[in-house]
Amino acid sequence: AQRVTQPEKLLSVFKGAPVELKCNYSYSGSPELFWYVQYSRQRLQLLLRHISRESIKGFTADLNKGETSFHLKKPFAQEEDSAMYYCALSGSDYKLSFGAGTTVTVRA
């Protein structure tokens, strides 16, 4: 069975402050991990994926297999980062399992 846990429902930070969204997973094989984002009144969209090791909109995420974590980080939050963020895991069948999501609010 595969499971994704996002322990924080809500996260509020000031503009310019660092932000970290936690994600832990359980999966017996080698998963692919993703972060999806949903801005207000927009569809769910892919933010980044662990295999690409890229930085998107200043966000990075590192897969830590020892801790089974895939935390999302950004050193300086911007107001436009306010959104709902979902961590997701894909197993060998390429089916995505999502966490419950974290609502991020960036205050001026």
Place this chain on the structure above:
Amino acid sequence: DTGVSQNPRHKITKRGQNVTFRCDPISEHNRLYWYRQTLGQGPEFLTYFQNEAQLEKSRLLSDRFSAERPKGSFSTLEIQRTEQGDSAMYLCASSLRDGTGYGYTFGSGTRLTVV
């Protein structure tokens, strides 16, 4: 191709009625997924297709739910004898099967309200 399209965007129905939703995936994507999302929760997997074959159905999908993908193109999700607990956002997504890790492309969803 403008991405994944879902219709209708909103549906209000009376309890006991049947409803049908449609999803048009990205044309070159051979996998199509249906998810359900309720307030405060992440999307929950319902079912998926590879081309026209329905490969898996979640235990969440009761006998009142049926999905089809004729000819491996668009898909429909039908809910018979709707209940208030069916009220949710129904999301469709599509992807390539080859597992390149590009993830899914989601539609805007159909919001169902059962009154």
